[in-house]
Amino acid sequence: MSHTAGIRQTQKLKTRQALLDAALLLLEHQSLSSLGLREVTRAVGVTPTAFYRHFEDTAALGVALVEETLGSLHGLIAAVLTETGDSEERLDRSVEVIARHVGAQPAHFRFIAREQHGGVGPVREAIAAQLFRFAEEVALALGQEPGSAGWSEEDLLMLGGFYVDHMVMTASALLEAGPEREREVVRQTRRRLRLVTIGRAHWLDEAPARD
Amino acid sequence: MSHTAGIRQTQKLKTRQALLDAALLLLEHQSLSSLGLREVTRAVGVTPTAFYRHFEDTAALGVALVEETLGSLHGLIAAVLTETGDSEERLDRSVEVIARHVGAQPAHFRFIAREQHGGVGPVREAIAAQLFRFAEEVALALGQEPGSAGWSEEDLLMLGGFYVDHMVMTASALLEAGPEREREVVRQTRRRLRLVTIGRAHWLDEAPARD
DNA sequence: CAAGTCAGTGAACACTCGTACTCCGAACGG
DNA sequence: CCGTTCGGAGTACGAGTGTTCACTGACTTG
DSSP states (O other), rough: OOOOHHHHHHHHHHHHHHHHHHHHHTSSSSGGGGHHHHHHHHHTTTHHHHHHOSSSSSSHHHHHHHHHGGGGTHHHHHHHHHHOHHHHHHHHHHHHHHHHHHOOHHHHHHHHHSSSSSSSSSHHHHHHHHHHHHHHHHHHHHHTSSSTTTOOOHHHHHHHHHHHHHHHHHHHHHHHOGGGHHHHHHHHHHHHHHHHHHHHHHHHHOOOOOO | OOOOOOOOHHHHHHHHHHHHHHHHHTTSSGGGGOOOHHHHHHHTTTTHHHHHOOOHHHHHHHHHHHHHHHGTTTTTOOOOHHHSHHHHHHHHHOOOHHHEEEEHHHHHHHHHHHSSSSOOHHHHHHHHHHHHHHHHHHHHHHHGGGGGGTTTHHHHHHHHHHHHHHHHHHHHHHHHHHHGGGGHHHHHHHHHHHHHHHHTTTHHHOOOOOO
């Protein structure tokens, strides 16, 4: 039972990762549906045929990139929301966390924003599935707060999805704005989230139960 | 001063429109950056060379599609918001209007959603410009309501942008959901907008002026 | 240490692509 | 009516595409 290293498998993973990295780099200025298999292998320095040892398609490579980008983020946002502090602080910290992540690996998030509605079905579905998981996690975290007493499961999921969608929106806004307009976007996002938070506080007072 | 017909120009516009229509059809399952010039002309039934008589690029064709889709919508949302009725009614009508438009011309909105963050710069910019105009219009309409007394210009624009972004989000959600899940999406969107509306009503009570 | 596995090679296949030419003929303007 | 304009056709080019195939040689395994 030697699942340690293995020179062969190590090298294979290395090449695979090189393919992913090269693809991400190329995807900065184009979308996945126009990304060529040869283009990627050329950037890595391997033969086009070698690509097939790792991915069936460029679509499959896209799905792998989705996992790489979003898979490691689970629990993160929920953790921020569960932190202590008043709602205003938590809100600021959430936005800050997003801004930091986007700033640290812009290419990954640009990829997600671009392919969320892009032309490659499997990738769209993979992103949607990951985002839905985020929404569930956020809903769960929100449900454990005292401020969410009396909220239905459905409304919590609605709110969680709202936050998640807005995070994606913010990420893509940050990317389009560039570093110099980052503070502006952060400021506007905080205000929008504050609006939602205020609405949340008065939801049970005013929300009609109809339909 | 004969800007009437002209057989020649009429025919030219006809071909141009045929190119746009064919492109839109092809873009249903791929994104603009992977759309070939030849592919479009083949679908129309003209020579590849003829394309250049109408557009310099496929990018230019994309920009034209943006104008076609969003150019005719100006004033529409603002008009709905300016209607009489309580805020709840206006909100429902807004969502209804979106759902109707998306249902009537899905391909156009799919294109917008896809290319908003797509790989073609000029098209992204064209969409962003149009959406900003919408935000301004909505902000103006909101500012004229009694409920917006005391709101700063900046906050009105923030709110207008919020609504517009959410409309785009809703449109793309409707497209992904398909007709059978449409009611579900509409319902969720109404709730989200209601949340924002409630927050809006209490904005001045609770929003700190800081930063 | 021999047998087998398998990541990566290299050449070839049958395409599609954007673009540069020349050319045609119907619509146009004076 | 006649010369000009110009939307579109036709052809050809070089470059790039995904995929298949037989292959090699370093690693792994019994």
